[in-house]
Amino acid sequence: MTLLSIKGVRKSFGSVDVLHGVEIEIAKGEVIGLVGDNGAGKSTLMKTVTGMYQADHGEIEFEGKSITGMDPGARRALGIEMIYQDLALAKQQDVASNIFLGREPVKKFLGIIPNMVDRKTMNIKAQAMIDDLGAHLPSINRPVGSFSGGQQQTVAIARALTFNPKLVIMDEPTAALAVREVQSVLDLIRRLRDQGISVILISHRLNDVLSVTDRIVVLRQGRAASNLITSETNMTEMVGAIVGSGDMAHAAAHESAG
Amino acid sequence: MSVKENPASHPNFWKRAQVASEERLHVRLESLVVLGGLCITMTILSPYFLSVNNILNILLATSTIGVLAIAATFVIGSGGLDLSLGSVMGLSGVVGAYMAVNMGLPAVFGVIGCIGAGAIAGFVNGQLITRAFVPAFIVTLGMLGLARGLGLVISDGRVIYGLPSGLLYLGQGRPLGIPMPVIIFLTTALVTHYILAFTRFGRYTLAIGDNENSTRTAGINVERHRLILYTLSGGLAGLAGMLFMARINSGDPTAGISYELTAITAAIIGGTNLFGGRGSILGSMIGALIMGVLQNGLNLLAVQSYYQQMAIGAVLIFAVFIDQYQMRKEARV
Numbered sequence: 001m002t003l004l005s006i007k008g009v010r011k012s013f014g015s016v017d018v019l020h021g022v023e024i025e026i027a028k029g030e031v032i033g034l035v036g037d038n039g040a041g042k043s044t045l046m047k048t049v050t051g052m053y054q055a056d057h058g059e060i061e062f063e064g065k066s067i068t069g070m071d072p073g074a075r076r077a078l079g080i081e082m083i084y085q086d087l088a089l090a091k092q093q094d095v096a097s098n099i100f101l102g103r104e105p106v107k108k109f110l111g112i113i114p115n116m117v118d119r120k121t122m123n124i125k126a127q128a129m130i131d132d133l134g135a136h137l138p139s140i141n142r143p144v145g146s147f148s149g150g151q152q153q154t155v156a157i158a159r160a161l162t163f164n165p166k167l168v169i170m171d172e173p174t175a176a177l178a179v180r181e182v183q184s185v186l187d188l189i190r191r192l193r194d195q196g197i198s199v200i201l202i203s204h205r206l207n208d209v210l211s212v213t214d215r216i217v218v219l220r221q222g223r224a225a226s227n228l229i230t231s232e233t234n235m236t237e238m239v240g241a242i243v244g245s246g247d248m249a250h251a252a253a254h255e256s257a258g
Numbered sequence: 259m260s261v262k263e264n265p266a267s268h269p270n271f272w273k274r275a276q277v278a279s280e281e282r283l284h285v286r287l288e289s290l291v292v293l294g295g296l297c298i299t300m301t302i303l304s305p306y307f308l309s310v311n312n313i314l315n316i317l318l319a320t321s322t323i324g325v326l327a328i329a330a331t332f333v334i335g336s337g338g339l340d341l342s343l344g345s346v347m348g349l350s351g352v353v354g355a356y357m358a359v360n361m362g363l364p365a366v367f368g369v370i371g372c373i374g375a376g377a378i379a380g381f382v383n384g385q386l387i388t389r390a391f392v393p394a395f396i397v398t399l400g401m402l403g404l405a406r407g408l409g410l411v412i413s414d415g416r417v418i419y420g421l422p423s424g425l426l427y428l429g430q431g432r433p434l435g436i437p438m439p440v441i442i443f444l445t446t447a448l449v450t451h452y453i454l455a456f457t458r459f460g461r462y463t464l465a466i467g468d469n470e471n472s473t474r475t476a477g478i479n480v481e482r483h484r485l486i487l488y489t490l491s492g493g494l495a496g497l498a499g500m501l502f503m504a505r506i507n508s509g510d511p512t513a514g515i516s517y518e519l520t521a522i523t524a525a526i527i528g529g530t531n532l533f534g535g536r537g538s539i540l541g542s543m544i545g546a547l548i549m550g551v552l553q554n555g556l557n558l559l560a561v562q563s564y565y566q567q568m569a570i571g572a573v574l575i576f577a578v579f580i581d582q583y584q585m586r587k588e589a590r591v
């Protein structure tokens with residue numbers, strides 16, 4: 001069953017054409033690797049999916065319905081979450097505030113005054129989510145800016161998973177992590193697939209992409225240039241598709257060596 | 259400061275008190291300690307300080323700046339700046355007085371005129387900032403001149419005297435012995451504190467100031483929120499203008515000159531982060547009261563007013579120093 005289909009999406013900034021009609025389909029529970037050189041349009045494409053950018057042309061459908069004109073909040077409500085490379089955390093706010101930003105539960109203060117944010121519920125749920133991820137934070141009541149990089153990423157991941165997403169987009173989730181943390185992110189991606197949640201993984205770490213995805217889409221110069229089944233491809237083919245020409249054995253060997 | 263706390267001697271107690279103060283009151287403990295210390299010092303130095311009358315005097319003197327500090331807290335907390343607060347306050351007083359005196363409209367139109375004129379000026383600020391993408395500093399600096407000039411044009415450069423009694427009551431009435439401006443100021447502070455500290459609106463305000471981009475990815479309409487904030491800021495400046503006008507019984511086109519800086523000072527002393535993301539109304543009220551108590555106390559002690567300005571300047575720098583010191587120690591922000 002197709003969850004997300006990107007149909008002929010074009011996007012340009014001024015005179016710079018970034019996306020020239022991208023076509024990608026993603027099934028429910030599928031893990032896709034999205035790879036390509038810097039400037040190939042990976043992040044831009046994903047931002048047209050989350051609604052941060054509006055596509056100039058083309059259609060984006062989610063569960064068979066067009067979401068092209070929706071704003072980021074509406075798309076999030078449908079179950080599209082993204083973990084940004086810079087994590088996009090409000091660093092002076094605490095864990096629960098970040099996880100629930102834009103979706104705070106409210107209650108009535110003293111039973112009459114409306115719209116009071118229900119901090120207690122938020123804290124309980126936030127703590128449960130952090131525990132679920134098997135992470136340890138010094139305290140969920142501290143500003144997230146006081147945490148280490150890995151801990152901050154846990155908060156960003158918890159935010160993406162708290163509201164039962166159907167599609168999770170991860171932009172370079174392993175770029176800044178230590179070895180053990182990388183493994184736990186990859187394990188998490190496998191767990192999400194088992195739960196039927198689709199994942200789009202953007203990464204320059206091709207080994208990670210090969211080890212965890214079902215399919216790899218290579219973006220080159222704003223187009224989906226290749227579509228590789230992970231179990232039937234190898235590093236050489238992937239690197240060749242990314243770079244586009246020539247004998248890539250040397251580069252592939254270098255990547256394999258990690 | 260006369261108070262010397264030594265955090266090192268009982269780290270647990272001090273730390274816990276800090277956390278409790280932040281979580282329960284949304285006020286930095288340091289501001290409370292400074293305010294408490296000031297009050298104790300003044301009480302020892304002057305027998306008049308701790309009287310009901312004097313405390314009401316302090317609150318009355320703080321009411322106008324206090325309302326402006328509320329506006330400053332919202333805008334600065336969202337990572338913005340409103341330099342037009344004082345000018346808009348002056349314009350609002352003139353518009354309200356003009357409607358009530360020159361046009362002879364009922365007192366309620368004086369109130370509507372003040373708050374409406376302020377809100378419109380704020381709305382214009384907000385539109386220019388969110389739609390024309392002119393930086394807030396520039397827009398509100400321009401509005402500082404525009405609003406001041408417009409006030410002088412409307413009043414023809416003269417003070418508009420002789421408000422109707424209904425308006426006068428708002429500035430000089432004393433139900434139960436409490437001055438009306440104090441009642442209006444404290445009510446406004448309570449309501450806005452609730453909004454900033456406990457509602458979604460308040461959380462989004464601080465989130466925008468903290469990380470605009472992440473707030474946008476969370477699906478919050480940042481531009482619309484900013485527009486509301488600047489309109490609110492202008493409306494509050496209008497309320498301050500009304501309080502001032504009613505208290506001095508006239509619409510003075512030169513009212514509120516440089517008040518925006520005093521209001522910003524109060525907000526910063528109270529713990530608002532100048533670059534956004536942190537702040538509370540109660541904190542800013544403590545900041546405004548620190549300045550009010552300092553001025554009042556030095557007046558009682560017959561210290562020349564020049565020294566008061568120096569003292570407030572020193573307190574501002576000291577407050578931000580304490581803040582930075584703590585941040586460096588704990589956070590990686």
